[in-house]
Amino acid sequence: xxxxxxxxxxxxxxxxxxxxxxxxxxxxxxxxxxxxxxxxxxxxxxxxxxxxxxxxxxxxxxxxxxxxxxxxxxxxxxxxxxxxxxxxxxxxxxxxxxxxxxxxxxxxxxxxxxxxxxxxxxxxxxxxxxxxxxxxxxxxxxxxxxxxxxxxxxxxxxxxxxxxxxxxxxxxxxxxxxxxxxxxxxxxxxxxxxxxxxxxxxxxxxxxxxxxxxxxxxxxxxxxxxxxxxxxxxxxxxxxxxxxxxxxxxxxxxxxxxxxxxxxxxxxxxxxxxxxxxxxxxxxxxxxxxxxxxxxxxxxxxxxxxxxxxxxxxxxxxxxxxxxxxxxxxxxxxxxxxxxxxxxxxxxxxxxxxxxxxxxxxxxxxxxxxxxxxxxxxxxxxxxxxxxxxxxxxxxxxxxxxxxxxxxxxxxxxxxxxxxxxxxxxxxxxxxxxxxxxxxxxxxxxxxxxxxx
Numbered sequence: 001x002x003x004x005x006x007x008x009x010x011x012x013x014x015x016x017x018x019x020x021x022x023x024x025x026x027x028x029x030x031x032x033x034x035x036x037x038x039x040x041x042x043x044x045x046x047x048x049x050x051x052x053x054x055x056x057x058x059x060x061x062x063x064x065x066x067x068x069x070x071x072x073x074x075x076x077x078x079x080x081x082x083x084x085x086x087x088x089x090x091x092x093x094x095x096x097x098x099x100x101x102x103x104x105x106x107x108x109x110x111x112x113x114x115x116x117x118x119x120x121x122x123x124x125x126x127x128x129x130x131x132x133x134x135x136x137x138x139x140x141x142x143x144x145x146x147x148x149x150x151x152x153x154x155x156x157x158x159x160x161x162x163x164x165x166x167x168x169x170x171x172x173x174x175x176x177x178x179x180x181x182x183x184x185x186x187x188x189x190x191x192x193x194x195x196x197x198x199x200x201x202x203x204x205x206x207x208x209x210x211x212x213x214x215x216x217x218x219x220x221x222x223x224x225x226x227x228x229x230x231x232x233x234x235x236x237x238x239x240x241x242x243x244x245x246x247x248x249x250x251x252x253x254x255x256x257x258x259x260x261x262x263x264x265x266x267x268x269x270x271x272x273x274x275x276x277x278x279x280x281x282x283x284x285x286x287x288x289x290x291x292x293x294x295x296x297x298x299x300x301x302x303x304x305x306x307x308x309x310x311x312x313x314x315x316x317x318x319x320x321x322x323x324x325x326x327x328x329x330x331x332x333x334x335x336x337x338x339x340x341x342x343x344x345x346x347x348x349x350x351x352x353x354x355x356x357x358x359x360x361x362x363x364x365x366x367x368x369x370x371x372x373x374x375x376x377x378x379x380x381x382x383x384x385x386x387x388x389x390x391x392x393x394x395x396x397x398x399x400x401x402x403x404x405x406x407x408x409x410x411x412x413x414x415x416x417x418x419x420x421x422x423x424x425x426x427x428x429x430x431x432x433x434x435x436x437x438x439x440x441x442x443x444x445x446x447x448x449x450x451x452x453x
Contacts, residue, residue, distance in 0.1 A: 029088070029317065031080075031081050031082045031083070031114065032080070033077060033078070034066045034080070034314065036065070036069060036070070036075060036076040036078065038073050038074060040074065040256075041073075041074075042073045042074025042075065042254055042256075043074050043075075043129065043255060044126045044127050044129075045074070045076050045130075045246075045255060046076075046077045046078075046079070046122065046127045046129070046130045046131070047065060047076060047077070047078045047130075047133065047246055048062070048078075048079045048118070048130065048132045048213070049062030049078075049079065049081070049082065050062065050080060050081045050083050050084065050086075050087050051082045051083050051099045051213060052086070053083050053086025053088070053090065053092060053331065054086075054090060054331070055231075056238070056331060057135040057229045057241070057242055058133030058229070059080055059087055059133070059315065060236075060330060061238070061239040061242035061243050062078050063330075064243065064272070065246065066078050066314055067260075067312065067314075068260035068271065069258070069259055070258045071255060071257050072256040072258060073254065073255060074250075074254065075255070076250065079121070080314045082118060083098045083114075087315065087331055088330075088331065090331035095109065095110045095111050096111075099132075099211075099212050101115050102115065102211055102212055102215070102216035103215075103216070118213070122216065123220060123222070128170060128223070128253070129170055129223045129225075129249065129253060130213075130214065130217050130223070130225070131224075131225055131227050131245070131246060132225070132226050132227065133227050133242050133246075134154070134228045135155070135228065135230070135231050136155040136156075136157065136229070136230065137230075138150075138153030138155050138231075139156050139192065139232070140153045140154055140155060140156055140157035140196055141153070141196060142198075148232075149192070151198075154228045155229060155230025155232065156193055156196070156228065156241070157195060157226075157227075158180055158181055158195055158196075158197050158198070158226070158227055159197075159198045159225060159226030159227070160173040160198070160225060161200055161201075161202035161209060161212075161214060161215050162202065162203060162218065165218055165221055165223065166221055167221045169223075170223040170253075171221075173225070174197065174199065176252060177197040179248075179252055180225075180249050180252055181196060181197055183248040183252070184241075184245055193230070195241075212226075214226050225249075227242060227246075229241040236269040236272055237265060239272065240263065240264075240265055240268050243263065247263075273291070275312050275313050276288070276289045276290050276334055277289065278310075278311050278316065278318075279309070279310045279311070279365055280301065280308060280309055280310075281302050281307075282308070283363075283364055283432075284344065284364050284365065284430070284431070284432040284433065285299065285300060285432075285433060286364070286366070286367075286434070286435065287299075287413060288367050288413065288414075288435055289327060289334050291414050291415050291416060292327075292335040292413060293414065294335055294336065295336050295338065296336070296337050297340075298338065298340040299337045299340065300339075300341075300423060300430040301339040301340070302341070302342070302343075302430075303341040303342055303343050304341075315329055316328065316334075318337075320336075322339070323338075323339075324336055324337065324338050324339070325339070342429060343429045344431075345427070345430065345431045346431075347431065348379075348382065349363060349364060349432070350363050351364065351376065351422070351424060351434055352376070352377035352379070353368060353374055353376055353377065354376075354377065355368055355369075355370055356370065356373065362434055364432030364434060365432070365433075365434070367419070367435045367436075368435070368436050368437065369439045370404075370437065370439065371438075371439060372403065373402060374436055375398075375399065375400060376397065376398040376399070376400075376422065377399075378396075378398040381427070382398075382425065382426050383398075383425045383426070385397060385422075386422050387420060387422075388411025388412065388420055389402055389408075390408075404418075413435065418438045418439070419435050419436070419437045419438075421433055421434075421435060422434050422436055
C-alpha cells in the first residue's frame with residue numbers, strides 16, 4: 001500500500017479545504033498560499049515561512065497569521081509551509097537547502113516546480129514587500145561582544161542584501177529595516193534580545209546569499225527582507241518575535257489588521273498548542289487533537305471512497321495508508337489514527353443532547369462542553385455509541401445520563417481524559433459524531449432532565 005500525505009486547511013479567515021486521493025505520493029505535498037485581503041486599497045505584504053523545515057519559529061508564526069489575523073486595509077499574502085515535506089520530516093531540506101536554489105536550478109531537481117511557483121508569487125505585480133521568516137543562531141550584533149553575540153550570528157536580525165534598490169516604492173531597504181527594528185525594540189524589555197539590521201552586501205561577492213529567495217526578489221527590484229528569531233528561544237518565543245516584526249512592517253506599510261489573541265508568550269503558546277482540529281467527510285468525523293493520545297482507534301471512515309480532510313491549521317498533514325494514518329502538525333507528531341470502515345448515512349446532520357439539564361440541537365462536527373453530565377435524546381431507528389461507555393447487553397447508549405466517571409478513560413481523545421466521542425448509527429451505517437468535553441468545574445451538580453434514564 002503506497003503512503004499518502006494529505007495537506008489540510010480549515011480556516012476561519014480563508015475557509016476552504018484541500019483533499020487528495022488515497023494514492024497521492026508523499027512527494028506531491030505542496031505549499032499553500034493564503035490571501036488575507038481587506039478589500040480596501042493598500043500595499044500587499046508577502047510573508048513566507050518554512051523554506052527550511054527545521055526552523056519552526058518562522059513557519060509557526062506564518063501559520064498564526066493565516067488562522068488568527070484579519071486584515072482591514074491593504075493585503076497580507078502568506079505562504080506558511082513553503083518546504084512542507086521538509087517541515088514534516090523535521091529536516092533543513094530533504095532535497096537540499098531550498099534557500100540556495102533561486103539563482104539557478106535544473107529542471108530535474110525535485111523542488112524545481114515549487115521554486116518556480118514561489119518565484120511567480122514573488123513577482124506578482126500586487127506584491128510590494130516580501131518577508132522571509134527564519135530561525136537563526138545566537139544573537140546578531142554589529143560588533144563582537146561574545147561568542148553568542150557578534151556579527152557572524154543571525155538571530156534577532158532583519159536582513160537586507162543591500163541598502164537600496166531601484167523600486168517604485170520602499171526602495172530604501174536600510175531605512176525601512178531600521179524603522180522596523182526600532183519599532184520592535186520599543187516592545188522588547190531586554191537589550192540583549194533587541195533586533196538589529198544585518199546587511200549581507202550580497203552583490204559584493206557573497207556567493208551563498210546570491211542563491212537565496214530574498215536576493216532573487218532584490219534582483220527583480222522587489223523589496224525583500226530576511227527575518228531571524230534566535231534559536232536560543234523555544235518555538236512560541238520565536239513566533240512572538242517574528243509576529244512583532246511582521247506587525248511592525250505592516251505598520252510601516254500602512255496595513256491595518258486585527259489579531260485574535262493577546263501578544264504574549266502565554267497566549268501564543270496556548271494558541272499554538274490548541275489549534276489542532278481535524279475534520280473528515282464534511283465534518284461527520286471531527287477530532288480536536290490538542291494533547292491527543294498517541295493512538296486513536298476505530299475512527300469511522302467512509303468505505304470505498306477517497307479520503308477528504310480539512311484542518312484548522314495549514315501546518316497539519318495526515319500521512320499513511322488505509323490501515324493507519326499519522327497526523328503531523330508542522331514537525332510535531334500529534335497522533336496515529338486507526339480507521340474502521342463503514343457505509344455512511346446522510347439522513348441526519350444534528351444530534352439532540354441534554355447538557356447539564358439543557359436540551360441542545362448539536363450539529364455533527366462540534367465540541368460540546370459538559371460540566372457534570374449529558375444525555376443523548378433517543379431517536380427511533382438510530383443507535384448511539386458513546387465510545388468507552390458500556391452497559392451489559394445494551395447496544396444503544398441514548399436515553400441515559402452519562403457522567404465522566406462512567407466512561408473508561410482510555411477511550412478519551414485527549415491525554416487529560418476529558419474529550420470523548422459520541423457517534424450515531426442507522427442500520428449499521430455511520431451518521432456522524434460529536435465530542436463531549438468535560439470541563440473543570442467545582443461544586444456544580446447535574447440538573448436533572450426529569451428522566452433518570
